[in-house]
Amino acid sequence: MSEPIVFVGPVVKGPPPYRPVLLPGPTALEASSLDELERHLARAGLRVDLDDPAQVSWDGGGREVWVTYQVEVSTFIGMVRYRQVKIERQDGTAFWEPIATQAEFEGHVRRHRPDVDLADPLQVYWADHPGEWSQR
Incomplete structure (x- = not known):
């Protein structure tokens, strides 16, 4: 190939x-x-x-990705307990955290980026299956 x-x-x-x-x-x-x-x-x-x-x-997303997001949520894999979530701090630095539930996700984002509207697709990027979390 x-x-x-x-x-x-x-x-x-x-x-x-x-x-x-x-x-x-x-x-x-x-x-x-x-x-x-x-x-x-x-x-x-x-x-x-x-x-x-x-x-x-x-690299860094497909043809649909042309902006940076304050919050990014990794691919959903049902058998894996956590989704990786990247949060960009207001100073421009970013970090990744494993998150297991919607409630944990919302609390984590509110703690680090209270200015982010979780329903705004220009601020929060879901690689796939928005709002879905493993049941494990």
Whole structure:
């Protein structure tokens, strides 16, 4: 299996937030949206399927992630008791904590980021299955 031809890095705080992009050449660019990434690809004469991991490597989230979040919740795995939760402090530093329940999650976020609206998808990112926690 060959290496992907496009590498898209994790979101870097802006302004505006952007993702580093590495194209063949090698050419290093920055994209602040999916549209901008597509324009870079078109200018480079590249036709790639952005959903094909053999063509594009997404680091730090897929094609839908273009902003940083104050709170991020990891993938839900039913047989694992905890989900990893990243909270970005107001000073810009961040930390990860294992969280087991919705109540624990809400208390943890309120303690560290009382300004975050847990219902706002621009502030809280769920990798999948929002609000679901293991029953273990």
